[in-house]
Amino acid sequence: MDFSNGESGKGIFETILDVVRSIPCGHVATYGQIAEKVGTPNARLVGYALSGVNSRYDDVPWHRVINRLGKISVRPSDGMYLQKELLISEGIRFDSEGRVDLEKYGWCVRL
DNA sequence: TACGTGACCAAGC
């Protein structure tokens, strides 16, 4: 991948990463919400961007990003256990189905 | 330039 975007033309890639960085501690966001924040891409690109973060960036709380069902989208091979541990460390709880309460930990969606 | 891929989402059964 060529991340040589420079300051002149920040690619959507970093744009998504920037939004992920803005996720507050102890909260989780869905791909759809991030997509909404970025304002452009489909949720699919969010997951695509994070796939790169997983192995390239370490300053992005990718573990706070989950799918619409409030479940971890990452495969066990990618570090899904790590994500669960990180979320638990933030105070987020998982149910028997490995899902998170979006109603409680959802980014700011709950009014 | 074109094809295939991907940590998704929405709608239909």
Add this chain to the structure above:
DNA sequence: AGCTTGGCCACGT
């Protein structure tokens, strides 16, 4: 909330 189908966009070869 279970499963299947279609669609969208950016990246790699």
